[in-house]
Amino acid sequence: MPKMRAVQxxxxxxxxxxxxxxxxxxxxxxxxxxxxxxxxxxxDSLTKEGTxxxxxxxxxxGHEVVGVVDAVGPGVPRWAPGQRAGVGxxxxxxxxxxxxxxxxxxxxxTFTAITGITYDGGYAEYMIARAEALASVPDELxxxxxxxxxxxxxxxxxxxxxxxxxxxELVAVLGLGGLGHLAVQFAARAGFRTVGIARGKDKESxxxxxxxxxxxxxxxxxxxxxxxxxxGAQVILATVTNGDAMAAVVGGLGAKGKLMVIGAAPSxxxxxxxxxxxxxSVNGWYSGTSIDSQDTLAFSxxxxxxxMNEVFPLERAAEAYERMMSGQARxxxxxxxxx
Ligand SMILES: [Zn+2]
Ligand SMILES: [Zn+2]
Numbered sequence: 001m002p003k004m005r006a007v008q009x010x011x012x013x014x015x016x017x018x019x020x021x022x023x024x025x026x027x028x029x030x031x032x033x034x035x036x037x038x039x040x041x042x043x044d045s046l047t048k049e050g051t052x053x054x055x056x057x058x059x060x061x062g063h064e065v066v067g068v069v070d071a072v073g074p075g076v077p078r079w080a081p082g083q084r085a086g087v088g089x090x091x092x093x094x095x096x097x098x099x100x101x102x103x104x105x106x107x108x109x110t111f112t113a114i115t116g117i118t119y120d121g122g123y124a125e126y127m128i129a130r131a132e133a134l135a136s137v138p139d140e141l142x143x144x145x146x147x148x149x150x151x152x153x154x155x156x157x158x159x160x161x162x163x164x165x166x167x168x169e170l171v172a173v174l175g176l177g178g179l180g181h182l183a184v185q186f187a188a189r190a191g192f193r194t195v196g197i198a199r200g201k202d203k204e205s206x207x208x209x210x211x212x213x214x215x216x217x218x219x220x221x222x223x224x225x226x227x228x229x230x231x232g233a234q235v236i237l238a239t240v241t242n243g244d245a246m247a248a249v250v251g252g253l254g255a256k257g258k259l260m261v262i263g264a265a266p267s268x269x270x271x272x273x274x275x276x277x278x279x280x281s282v283n284g285w286y287s288g289t290s291i292d293s294q295d296t297l298a299f300s301x302x303x304x305x306x307x308m309n310e311v312f313p314l315e316r317a318a319e320a321y322e323r324m325m326s327g328q329a330r331x332x333x334x335x336x337x338x339x
Contacts, residue, residue, distance in 0.1 A: 005307055006124035007317040008058040008338075012050020016123075016318040019058075023126050025240045026073030030128050033085055036143035037062025038122030039309075040324045041151050043089070044176070047117055048321065053316075054118050062335075063115035064150040065091045065122030066326075067131070076131040077220070078101040085129070086297065087122070088150040090146055090289045091115040092130030106286045117228045123317050125337060134168035134295035140301045144239040148307035154296040156183035156237065158288040159260050160190060163233040167191035174223075175240035176203045178324075179262060181331045183237050184210040189303035195230065197223050197249065206266060218245065227252025235260055243268040253280050258286040260285050 001022045008019055010056055020124045040062075045135050046052035047061040065087040069079055071085040079085070093100050093115030099107040112128060115121045120128070137146050156179055165171050171192035173183040180198070187194040188211025195214040196207030216226045232254025238246045243265040250259055250270055259282045261268070287295070300306065308331045312320035318334055324333040 004125040005314060006060050006120070007314060008060045008120075008123075009300065010058045011049050012055075012057065014050075015266045016321065018315060018317075021124075024128050026071050026128055028128050029076060029136065031069045031076060031079050031085070032071040033067040033079070033129055034066065034128055035065055035067040035122050035125060035337045036339065037066050037258050037337060038062040038149060038335045039145040039147035040320050040335060042324065043151070044116065044321065045076045045325065045334055052117055053209075054114075058123050058286040059117070059120075060120035060127070061116040062122030062124070062127075063087070063091075063117070064152070064334075065115065065127060066137055066145045066146040066150065067127075067199045067338075068121075069229045069238060070126070079131055079134060079331045084139075086135040086137050086146055086293060087115050087127075087133050088154055088293045089287045090133060090134070090288070091119060093132045093289070094131070096236070096263070098188055101229070105289045107197045122317060123314065123333060123335060125173075125314070133290050135148045135297060138297055140219045141297060144309060144311055144336055145335045146297060148309060149184070149296050150293055151180050151282050152307065153300065153305075155179065155262050155285070155287040155294040156239070156294045157299060158292045159237060159285040160186055160192075160235070162318050163235040163258060163260050163283075165192055168193065169234040170195065170227070170231055170254070171330075172197055172216075172227060172236045172249070172252065174236055174245065175263065176224075177239065177327070178307075179239035179333045181206070181210055181237055182305065184212050185303075187237070189305060193230075195227065200233060218248065223249045224251030233257055237262065240264050241265050250274055250280065250282075252329070252339070253278060253282050255279060257281050260263055268325055307332045311336050313337075
């Protein structure tokens, strides 16, 4: 049997190991992808550290996958070998449960298919993916460019476009890391008056290069007061994982404003009085399904949005993961697996 290299987590909290495995065959409804690039996302730590309940080990992480379809299982319409495809967090849905029949594929009640968590992901030369989880990848994006857009990109873009904010309205992005540096680009290019909020003066020039019209240094200034001076934000996209930092900006929302939460902070304290007086809301947002990813890729081509990436080969996956976890990467880390 032909073999492939894969990087797996043997058990919770154990070190990554590079292994040889048989190249898997696609089952009905699935395709095999020859992986070209896979982004390293903070959520890979759910697999690595064993903090997600459904993971069975050993497990290959990776849910920012871009490659080429190289085998198609029975019962898969529209996909053929040679087509470029991407796979994100959403690994599939049944299509027949009540949630799916309402179009809420993310809440599928039949199975929980999460790429790199409940089945093997993209830290490997090949992976199997369900057909409904595939996004078509445009020619204009290289595999390394497209990888981070499959999670960080779709999460921020899809959150913004479903936030209710309209062109010209004030949208703030809290945090200028892996998610935030994409969110600022999407917000600015989508026609919002865009505010970047981060700690320290040194991120101001980056925020402006990415398209922000305003920058708030949350260490030196009160971010809520500064947002109110600008008229109050219609939407604040919270990309940080610190609940106190999120709570500190809620007062900067304008009437009927929304705090859109995509950073998985452990807790968030918001005063009900604040919510009531301004008719404010706090909204969680899930990344998106394959068509949302495909729309993200297409918009990124249209508007020139790109992730800034640090690139590592597959065999240095452990180092790439540590770099991502350090919080020091500028701004996403990507494994380049084949050309
Ligand atoms: Zn992710
Ligand atoms: Zn379903």
